[in-house]
Amino acid sequence: MLLEKVCPVCNGLSAVNLLCERCKGTMEDMGRVQDYTDPYACQQEINDGINYCLHLFKCKQCNSAKRIKISKISL
Ligand SMILES: [Zn+2]
Numbered sequence: 001m002l003l004e005k006v007c008p009v010c011n012g013l014s015a016v017n018l019l020c021e022r023c024k025g026t027m028e029d030m031g032r033v034q035d036y037t038d039p040y041a042c043q044q045e046i047n048d049g050i051n052y053c054l055h056l057f058k059c060k061q062c063n064s065a066k067r068i069k070i071s072k073i074s075l
Pocket residue numbers: 007008009010011032053054055070
């Protein structure tokens with residue numbers, strides 16, 4: 001039987017609390033990077049890993065964005 005790994009953040013199982021490196025403000029989860037089209041990003045870079053889900057976080061205060069790898073978990 002094949003166990004499917006899922007991203008706990010995408011599935012609402014857990015939330016990530018991230019502080020902005022620039023202003024220490026709250027970074028907000030903007031969803032998976034795949035859901036966004038970034039003309040500057042290389043295609044390979046935005047591919048989902050088997051063990052990771054790539055999320056885009058954006059600071060509410062200074063608008064700086066960051067990509068975070070979320071470890072997928074087996075249900
Ligand atoms: Zn995810």
